[in-house]
Amino acid sequence: MRVPFTKMHGLGNDFVMLDARERTLPPVTGPVAAALADRRTGIGCDQLILLQPASADAPGADFRMRIFNSDGSEVQSCGNAARAVALLHGSDAAVETAGGTIRVSPRDAGAEVDMGAPRFDWDDIPLAYAMDTAAMPVGWPYAGGTMHNPAAVNVGNPHVVFFVEDAYAVPLAEVGPDIETDALFPERINVNVASVSSGELTLRVWERGTGLTRACGTGACATAVAAIRRGLVQSPVTVHLPGGALTIAWQQGGTIMMTGPAQTAFTGSFEWEDFA
Numbered sequence: 607m608r609v610p611f612t613k614m615h616g617l618g619n620d621f622v623m624l625d626a627r628e629r630t631l632p633p634v635t636g637p638v639a640a641a642l643a644d645r646r647t648g649i650g651c652d653q654l655i656l657l658q659p660a661s662a663d664a665p666g667a668d669f670r671m672r673i674f675n676s677d678g679s680e681v682q683s684c685g686n687a688a689r690a691v692a693l694l695h696g697s698d699a700a701v702e703t704a705g706g707t708i709r710v711s712p713r714d715a716g717a718e719v720d721m722g723a724p725r726f727d728w729d730d731i732p733l734a735y736a737m738d739t740a741a742m743p744v745g746w747p748y749a750g751g752t753m754h755n756p757a758a759v760n761v762g763n764p765h766v767v768f769f770v771e772d773a774y775a776v777p778l779a780e781v782g783p784d785i786e787t788d789a790l791f792p793e794r795i796n797v798n799v800a801s802v803s804s805g806e807l808t809l810r811v812w813e814r815g816t817g818l819t820r821a822c823g824t825g826a827c828a829t830a831v832a833a834i835r836r837g838l839v840q841s842p843v844t845v846h847l848p849g850g851a852l853t854i855a856w857q858q859g860g861t862i863m864m865t866g867p868a869q870t871a872f873t874g875s876f877e878w879e880d881f882a
Protein backbone atom coordinates (compact mmCIF):
# COMPACT_ATOMS: atom_id res chain seq x y z
CA MET A 607 0.00 0.00 0.00
CA ARG A 608 1.40 3.42 -0.94
CA VAL A 609 1.06 5.81 2.03
CA PRO A 610 1.45 9.63 1.80
CA PHE A 611 3.13 11.55 4.62
CA THR A 612 3.93 15.15 5.51
CA LYS A 613 7.29 15.97 7.09
CA MET A 614 6.90 18.85 9.56
CA HIS A 615 8.73 20.41 12.49
CA GLY A 616 8.33 22.81 15.37
CA LEU A 617 11.65 24.64 15.98
CA GLY A 618 13.52 21.66 14.54
CA ASN A 619 11.70 18.98 16.58
CA ASP A 620 10.62 16.97 13.58
CA PHE A 621 7.73 14.71 12.73
CA VAL A 622 6.43 12.33 10.11
CA MET A 623 2.68 13.03 9.97
CA LEU A 624 0.32 10.26 8.82
CA ASP A 625 -3.28 11.36 8.28
CA ALA A 626 -5.75 8.49 8.72
CA ARG A 627 -8.78 10.66 9.43
CA GLU A 628 -10.34 9.96 6.03
CA ARG A 629 -8.50 6.82 4.96
CA THR A 630 -7.75 3.53 6.62
CA LEU A 631 -4.15 2.66 7.32
CA PRO A 632 -2.84 -0.66 8.63
CA PRO A 633 -2.23 -0.57 12.40
CA VAL A 634 0.72 1.61 13.41
CA THR A 635 2.69 -0.40 15.94
CA GLY A 636 5.76 0.61 17.93
CA PRO A 637 8.13 -1.27 15.63
CA VAL A 638 6.58 0.32 12.51
CA ALA A 639 6.89 3.78 14.08
CA ALA A 640 10.52 3.14 15.04
CA ALA A 641 11.33 1.89 11.52
CA LEU A 642 9.81 5.00 9.91
CA ALA A 643 11.58 7.26 12.44
CA ASP A 644 15.03 5.74 11.77
CA ARG A 645 17.20 8.48 10.26
CA ARG A 646 19.29 6.06 8.19
CA THR A 647 16.92 3.32 7.04
CA GLY A 648 13.60 5.17 7.33
CA ILE A 649 12.19 8.63 6.66
CA GLY A 650 13.62 9.90 9.96
CA CYS A 651 11.95 11.95 12.72
CA ASP A 652 11.87 12.57 16.46
CA GLN A 653 8.22 11.52 16.65
CA LEU A 654 5.72 9.81 14.34
CA ILE A 655 2.31 11.52 14.51
CA LEU A 656 -0.84 9.61 13.50
CA LEU A 657 -4.13 11.48 13.01
CA GLN A 658 -7.32 9.42 13.32
CA PRO A 659 -11.04 10.08 13.84
CA ALA A 660 -11.82 10.94 17.46
CA SER A 661 -12.74 7.99 19.68
CA ALA A 662 -15.94 7.60 21.68
CA ASP A 663 -13.88 8.58 24.76
CA ALA A 664 -13.57 12.18 23.51
CA PRO A 665 -17.03 13.23 22.26
CA GLY A 666 -16.09 16.91 21.95
CA ALA A 667 -12.94 16.30 19.89
CA ASP A 668 -12.70 16.93 16.14
CA PHE A 669 -10.04 14.22 15.68
CA ARG A 670 -7.37 12.23 17.54
CA MET A 671 -3.59 12.66 17.57
CA ARG A 672 -1.42 9.68 18.52
CA ILE A 673 2.28 10.20 19.24
CA PHE A 674 5.10 7.65 18.87
CA ASN A 675 8.67 8.45 19.96
CA SER A 676 11.53 7.37 17.72
CA ASP A 677 12.09 4.34 20.00
CA GLY A 678 8.53 3.24 19.13
CA SER A 679 6.98 4.09 22.52
CA GLU A 680 3.48 5.56 22.25
CA VAL A 681 3.04 8.54 24.56
CA GLN A 682 0.44 11.01 25.72
CA SER A 683 1.35 14.46 24.40
CA CYS A 684 3.58 16.44 22.06
CA GLY A 685 3.48 20.23 22.13
CA ASN A 686 5.47 20.95 18.98
CA ALA A 687 3.42 18.40 17.04
CA ALA A 688 0.22 20.06 18.29
CA ARG A 689 1.29 23.25 16.49
CA ALA A 690 2.17 21.24 13.38
CA VAL A 691 -1.29 19.62 13.47
CA ALA A 692 -2.89 23.08 13.70
CA LEU A 693 -1.03 24.08 10.53
CA LEU A 694 -1.91 20.82 8.75
CA HIS A 695 -5.58 20.98 9.75
CA GLY A 696 -5.81 24.65 8.86
CA SER A 697 -8.45 25.78 11.38
CA ASP A 698 -9.26 25.70 15.09
CA ALA A 699 -9.77 22.19 16.42
CA ALA A 700 -10.21 20.20 19.62
CA VAL A 701 -7.71 17.36 19.44
CA GLU A 702 -7.98 14.15 21.46
CA THR A 703 -4.69 12.87 22.89
CA ALA A 704 -3.92 10.21 25.46
CA GLY A 705 -2.95 13.09 27.75
CA GLY A 706 -6.31 14.86 27.40
CA THR A 707 -8.09 17.03 24.84
CA ILE A 708 -6.09 20.06 23.68
CA ARG A 709 -7.26 23.00 21.56
CA VAL A 710 -5.19 24.17 18.59
CA SER A 711 -5.53 27.43 16.65
CA PRO A 712 -3.44 28.27 13.58
CA ARG A 713 -1.63 31.60 13.92
CA ASP A 714 0.80 33.41 11.57
CA ALA A 715 3.43 30.79 10.63
CA GLY A 716 2.52 28.67 13.61
CA ALA A 717 -0.15 28.11 16.19
CA GLU A 718 -1.50 28.76 19.64
CA VAL A 719 -2.35 25.67 21.68
CA ASP A 720 -4.30 25.29 24.92
CA MET A 721 -2.38 22.37 26.41
CA GLY A 722 -4.78 21.86 29.31
CA ALA A 723 -4.05 22.12 33.03
CA PRO A 724 -0.77 20.86 34.57
CA ARG A 725 -0.85 18.24 37.32
CA PHE A 726 1.55 18.14 40.27
CA ASP A 727 0.63 15.23 42.54
CA TRP A 728 3.40 12.63 42.81
CA ASP A 729 1.08 9.87 41.55
CA ASP A 730 -0.04 12.02 38.60
CA ILE A 731 3.52 12.46 37.31
CA PRO A 732 3.85 9.47 38.12
CA LEU A 733 6.60 8.89 40.69
CA ALA A 734 7.29 5.52 42.29
CA TYR A 735 6.54 6.89 45.78
CA ALA A 736 5.19 10.01 47.50
CA MET A 737 7.39 13.11 47.28
CA ASP A 738 7.09 16.90 47.18
CA THR A 739 7.11 17.52 43.40
CA ALA A 740 7.69 21.28 43.77
CA ALA A 741 11.26 20.65 44.95
CA MET A 742 12.11 16.97 45.02
CA PRO A 743 14.71 15.91 47.64
CA VAL A 744 16.86 14.14 45.04
CA GLY A 745 19.98 14.91 43.03
CA TRP A 746 22.01 13.54 40.14
CA PRO A 747 25.79 14.07 39.87
CA TYR A 748 27.45 14.82 36.55
CA ALA A 749 30.97 15.58 35.47
CA GLY A 750 31.49 19.02 37.02
CA GLY A 751 28.58 19.29 39.43
CA THR A 752 25.24 18.02 40.74
CA MET A 753 21.71 18.77 39.64
CA HIS A 754 19.31 18.67 42.56
CA ASN A 755 15.86 19.60 43.91
CA PRO A 756 14.04 19.43 40.57
CA ALA A 757 10.35 20.00 40.04
CA ALA A 758 8.10 17.38 38.47
CA VAL A 759 5.08 18.35 36.33
CA ASN A 760 2.66 16.37 34.18
CA VAL A 761 1.47 18.38 31.16
CA GLY A 762 -0.17 15.41 29.50
CA ASN A 763 3.21 13.69 29.62
CA PRO A 764 5.72 13.53 32.48
CA HIS A 765 8.56 16.02 32.98
CA VAL A 766 11.28 16.62 35.55
CA VAL A 767 12.74 20.15 35.54
CA PHE A 768 16.16 21.11 36.90
CA PHE A 769 17.03 24.79 37.34
CA VAL A 770 20.80 25.35 36.98
CA GLU A 771 23.23 28.25 36.58
CA ASP A 772 23.92 27.49 32.90
CA ALA A 773 21.75 25.03 30.96
CA TYR A 774 24.50 24.64 28.37
CA ALA A 775 27.11 23.64 30.95
CA VAL A 776 25.27 20.38 31.79
CA PRO A 777 26.39 17.28 29.81
CA LEU A 778 22.73 16.41 29.14
CA ALA A 779 23.54 13.59 26.68
CA GLU A 780 25.34 11.82 29.54
CA VAL A 781 23.08 12.52 32.51
CA GLY A 782 19.76 12.53 30.60
CA PRO A 783 19.47 8.78 29.94
CA ASP A 784 20.21 7.94 33.59
CA ILE A 785 17.45 10.23 34.84
CA GLU A 786 15.00 9.22 32.06
CA THR A 787 15.20 5.57 33.14
CA ASP A 788 15.58 6.00 36.92
CA ALA A 789 13.32 3.72 39.00
CA LEU A 790 11.79 6.86 40.57
CA PHE A 791 9.92 7.30 37.24
CA PRO A 792 7.85 4.17 36.51
CA GLU A 793 6.80 5.51 33.07
CA ARG A 794 10.26 7.04 32.43
CA ILE A 795 10.46 10.85 32.19
CA ASN A 796 11.39 13.80 29.96
CA VAL A 797 14.42 15.59 31.42
CA ASN A 798 14.52 19.42 31.29
CA VAL A 799 17.52 21.57 32.24
CA ALA A 800 16.80 25.30 32.43
CA SER A 801 18.44 28.56 33.46
CA VAL A 802 16.84 31.95 34.11
CA SER A 803 18.10 35.26 32.71
CA SER A 804 16.33 38.63 32.55
CA GLY A 805 12.94 37.01 33.25
CA GLU A 806 13.29 34.53 30.39
CA LEU A 807 14.15 30.82 30.33
CA THR A 808 16.88 28.96 28.48
CA LEU A 809 15.99 25.29 28.12
CA ARG A 810 17.49 22.07 26.83
CA VAL A 811 15.61 18.77 26.87
CA TRP A 812 16.54 15.09 26.88
CA GLU A 813 13.27 13.62 25.63
CA ARG A 814 11.91 10.30 26.84
CA GLY A 815 12.11 7.76 24.04
CA THR A 816 13.93 10.11 21.67
CA GLY A 817 16.96 11.78 23.28
CA LEU A 818 18.23 15.31 22.72
CA THR A 819 15.90 17.36 20.52
CA ARG A 820 16.17 20.91 19.20
CA ALA A 821 12.95 21.78 20.98
CA CYS A 822 10.28 20.21 23.22
CA GLY A 823 6.91 21.95 23.46
CA THR A 824 5.67 20.07 26.50
CA GLY A 825 9.10 20.58 28.08
CA ALA A 826 8.75 24.33 27.57
CA CYS A 827 5.27 24.17 29.14
CA ALA A 828 6.43 22.12 32.14
CA THR A 829 9.51 24.28 32.70
CA ALA A 830 7.57 27.55 32.45
CA VAL A 831 4.94 26.28 34.91
CA ALA A 832 7.64 25.10 37.35
CA ALA A 833 9.49 28.44 37.09
CA ILE A 834 6.29 30.47 37.60
CA ARG A 835 5.38 28.31 40.64
CA ARG A 836 8.84 29.00 42.12
CA GLY A 837 8.53 32.75 41.44
CA LEU A 838 11.57 32.66 39.10
CA VAL A 839 9.66 34.25 36.19
CA GLN A 840 6.26 35.79 35.46
CA SER A 841 3.63 34.73 32.93
CA PRO A 842 3.81 34.97 29.93
CA VAL A 843 7.40 33.79 29.64
CA THR A 844 9.68 33.34 26.64
CA VAL A 845 11.44 29.97 26.58
CA HIS A 846 14.61 29.82 24.45
CA LEU A 847 15.34 26.31 23.15
CA PRO A 848 18.22 25.31 20.84
CA GLY A 849 15.83 25.46 17.85
CA GLY A 850 14.15 28.74 18.76
CA ALA A 851 11.70 30.38 21.16
CA LEU A 852 8.18 29.64 22.44
CA THR A 853 5.86 31.80 24.55
CA ILE A 854 4.12 30.08 27.47
CA ALA A 855 1.35 31.62 29.57
CA TRP A 856 -0.09 30.06 32.73
CA GLN A 857 -1.70 31.14 35.98
CA GLN A 858 -2.24 28.92 39.03
CA GLY A 859 -5.47 26.98 38.52
CA GLY A 860 -5.61 27.62 34.77
CA THR A 861 -4.58 25.90 31.57
CA ILE A 862 -1.27 26.35 29.73
CA MET A 863 -1.24 28.45 26.54
CA MET A 864 1.70 27.79 24.20
CA THR A 865 2.41 29.94 21.12
CA GLY A 866 5.09 29.33 18.53
CA PRO A 867 6.02 28.37 14.98
CA ALA A 868 5.41 25.23 12.94
CA GLN A 869 6.52 24.42 9.43
CA THR A 870 6.06 21.89 6.66
CA ALA A 871 9.40 20.67 5.29
CA PHE A 872 8.19 18.37 2.47
CA THR A 873 5.64 15.73 1.49
CA GLY A 874 6.24 12.23 0.17
CA SER A 875 4.99 8.66 0.19
CA PHE A 876 6.31 5.22 1.07
CA GLU A 877 5.37 1.57 0.59
CA TRP A 878 3.82 0.38 3.87
CA GLU A 879 5.16 -3.15 3.32
CA ASP A 880 8.72 -1.80 3.37
CA PHE A 881 8.29 -0.84 7.04
CA ALA A 882 5.74 -3.28 8.45
Ligand SMILES: N[C@H](CCC[C@H](N)C(=O)O)C(=O)O
Nearest residue numbers: 684685686763813814823824
Ligand atom coordinates in the same frame (compact mmCIF):
# COMPACT_ATOMS: atom_id res chain seq x y z
N1 LIG B 1 9.25 12.58 24.24
C1 LIG B 1 7.91 12.98 24.73
C2 LIG B 1 6.92 13.10 23.55
C3 LIG B 1 7.29 14.23 22.58
C4 LIG B 1 7.27 15.57 23.25
C5 LIG B 1 7.96 16.73 22.51
N2 LIG B 1 8.49 16.46 21.21
C6 LIG B 1 7.08 17.98 22.52
O1 LIG B 1 7.18 18.81 21.61
O2 LIG B 1 6.31 18.13 23.51
C7 LIG B 1 7.42 11.91 25.73
O3 LIG B 1 7.90 10.77 25.68
O4 LIG B 1 6.54 12.25 26.53
